Amino acid sequence: MAEFLLEIGMEEIPARFLLDLSQQLEKRVADFLAEERLAYESLSAYATPRRLAVQVHGLAERSQDVSTKSKGPSLKIAKDAEGNWTKAALGFIKGQGASQEDVIVESIKGEDYIFVNKHLPGKAADQVLSGLNRVLEAMTFPVTMTWHDYETPFIRPVHWIVALLDQALVPLEFVGVKSDRISRGHRFLGHDVTLAQATDYVEALREQHVLVDFEERRANIRQQLADLASAQGWQVPVDEDLLEEVTAIVEWPTVFYGDFEDKYLSVPHCVLITAMRDHQRYFYALDAKNELLPVFISVRNGNDQHLANVVKGNQKVLRARLEDALFFYQEDLKHDLNFFVDKLANVNEHFKLGTLADKQVRVGALISQLQGELNLDQASYEAALRASQIYKFDLMTQVVGEFDELQGQIGEIYARHYGEDAMVAQAIGTQYLPTTSGGALPDQDAGALLALSDKLDTLFQYFKVGLIPTGSNDPYALRRTAMGIVEILLDRGWELDLLPVFKHLVEAYEGDQELLKQLADFVWARVAVHLRNQSVDMDQIQGIGAAKHLEVGKANYVAHFLKTHKDKNPTAYKRFLEAITRVVNLGAKVQEEAQLNLDLAQTDSEAKLLEAAAKIDQYKISVDALYMYLDNLVPVIEAYFDDNKVNADDETIRVNRLATLKVLTEAVLELFDSRLLINKF
Incomplete structure (x- = not known):
């Protein structure tokens, strides 16, 4: 070898x-x-x-020798009446790089075909x-x-x-x-x-001072950081993304540290950390009380010779950046909160969408609308509403102008400085969460309500003016926005149907049904991604997606509910779907208002199904209750179709039977469309 x-x-x-x-x-x-x-x-x-x-x-x-046998045309096509090779056969033989002597004939299901055996010898x-x-x-x-x-x-x-x-x-x-x-x-x-x-x-x-193994270099840097922290009595949080980045820019890593003046510690620490981590690729250190220390830690692509000069140079570069940060921070604090809030009226979110001040007004209205559905505690609602009046103000600050990745965080810090309630400040700080799929989420209702309303408004506004993602092109990160909506609703466990929310927005801004459909489909696509990541079958996702609602939490629960029942007893699950689908196939076609008359039952099975349909509303209190109620009806449904002709000759009987099926169908479609599930069996 x-x-x-x-x-x-x-x-x-x-x-x-x-x-x-x-x-x-x-x-x-x-x-x-x-x-x-x-x-x-x-x-x-x-x-x-x-x-x-x-x-x-x-x-x-x-390389390995290999023998292959390639199938050609049938013998009756490969040879003419005189027994000569036809053009079809000669073309096949040539295409295989073979000669006529290499051709063999074999029979497949009673018909002869020509084959070429090829032996490809290995190479050195x-x-x-x-x-x-x-x-x-x-x-x-x-x-x-x-x-x-x-x-x-x-x-x-x-x-x-x-x-x-x-x-x-x-x-x-x-x-x-x-x-x-x-x-x-x-x-x-x-x-x-x-x-x-x-x-x-x-x-x-x-x-020659090159560690070619990426993982060895990464481990080497990690160990040097740990050794330095131990020697100095520090804590050095290791940002994995930063560690990966510095590993990728050095061949022979040497960790060193320097310091900066205590005066810079008056600047919000997130600013200092960002300046070190994102702008200079430095790690930072904490003391035993988790307080930021005036030191930075870097990784040199070289050895420890002349390290004092390296430290001095890095200190000079960092000091200039921290001096800017201190200046911007001090300049910001010369103004009150309203100074920044008033500026929002002069800055467009997008040239098609109006100003940031307009956005705050819209989000405030949306918070009030959602509160009517969610009925959160009054303190959370009032905090979210107050936050909506000011929450974009930090975009006007000089610190965020220089460190734009800190938007929201600076808003929270400044809001506390200006005396805003802690819940209001925290809501401002978490307005952009989650920033990545599966990332951190707002950890209190006020922040979640603000973040949700902000994302719903963003999605609607961009769709309204036609800025809709196409293919992989998503310049405004609207897929991430929609996924944020999904994740917030799931995390909070809020029972909120987004269809009425979008419908209200569309009607208020004189949109049309196509816009409503685009919004619903777009959000549902993110729900589908979430469910696929949870190993839910595609047929179940499609069936749930056809339900007459866009309640994310309910869809998620139904998906896992169906998956559990299918995995537990596939035979019973299939029987359930077959029975329910017979109902839906007919009931979904009924246009008339369903009026049930229990006195018109002609058979025992019809009487039972009529009675069940009349009582079904009381089982819509939960997915479990409704599903189990429908599941218990399977024998009744089977008997019903065996005993009764739905399209009866008597119009009164026929209308009553179709009404029965429609009532049951409407209940089923609140959970899923079984027609999309049964086709997968």
Whole structure:
């Protein structure tokens, strides 16, 4: 078994793309080897800012031989009356790269067909691997560059390629660069290194101050942070995204720290942390009381030589940024709350949507409307309503102007400073949650009501002016907005049907039914995504989506309810659907108002079903109660269709029977449309 190494050396790869590209190269190499029938035991992928590499362990010396049998036309088409090969047969033989002597005849279900047996001998591993340039040409990138006269785009200009099969050089050429056994060490600490064999790679580069293994570098940085924290008596929260980013920008990590003046601690700590983490890629430290310390922690791409100069330079850069933050903060505090709120009247949310002040008014009205449905405690409602009058004000502050990722957080801090109630301030602080699918959510009703109303207004306003996502294009993140609506409703457990909410908005702004349908379908698509992530069957999602409501919590509950019953007893579940679907198939077609007359029953089964339909409203109190009531009716429904002709000759009887089915159908459609479920059996 052999070892193979492929390394592509290039100019610095943007950190945010490094891991994905490493995984892509690994997969493409694996696919290439599978396609070429060259067996191996395992793969290792390596990535640094200046290189992508794959090492193949336990590689076979040759690709596998393979014998194939390809089916051609039937013999009566393959030969003419004189027994000569027809054009169809000759074309098939040529297409298989075979000769007429390779043709055999076999019978399938009594009819003869021609076949060609082909034996493809394996190739030597080095011969197979010399085709790896196809892998490099097939790589895809979020951004690309071309250079010199080469038309093939790549993430960054390629400067060297290493391709070694054990000790042997595998000839490759890509964008004018020929493979060699020479790799390059750290840009400043290392030198070029000649690899005698593929297995030398990791250690040879380590000697040249390059840790090629991404996970080793990540673990190395994590340990250095832990050692520093222990030595100094600090707590160092490790932001995993930041750790991944700094791992992607260094080849030989060395952790160091510096400090800044205590005066900057008067600035809200989220500003300081953002300045360090997002703008400078620094970690921060806390003392034993979880108070922010005036220090920063960074990772150098190098060793610890001349580290004092590095610290001094980083302190200078950070001090300038913190000085700006302090200035902006002090300038903001020279003004009262109304100064910022009044400015909202001069700033458009979008040039088609009016001002931010207009948005606050609309959201306040929506909060009042939703309160009528949700009936939250008065304190939460009043806090949400007060928050809606001011909640966008921090967008006018200088701090948010410089650190826009802190919108909402700065609003909460400033609201407390200006004396707003704690619940109001907290609602302002959580207005944008969740910022990602599955992310943190508002943790109190006032904040959830404000965030929900804000998102509903955003969705409606953008749809109203035609700014609707198409395909993968979603420049205003409206899918995330809709998912936020779904997640807030599920988290709070609020029983809120969004259809009447959207209908009210559409009617108030003179919209049409098409707009209402677009909104409902868009939100339901996010509900469907949520349910799929919960392993709910697609047929159940479609059936629930056809129900006559858009109550997210109810849809979620029904989905899991159906899934549980189907998994528990598939036979009983199928019987239930079959019976209910017979009802719905007829009942859904009835247009007339349903008026039940129990005295018109002609059979015992009809009397029972009539009585059941008359009582069904009292079982709509919960999904469980209604489902179990319908489930208990299955034998009655089966007997009903056996004993009674629904479309009776007597019009009075016929109308009463159809009315019975309509009443039951309306109850079923409050949960799901069984017609979309039964088709999957």
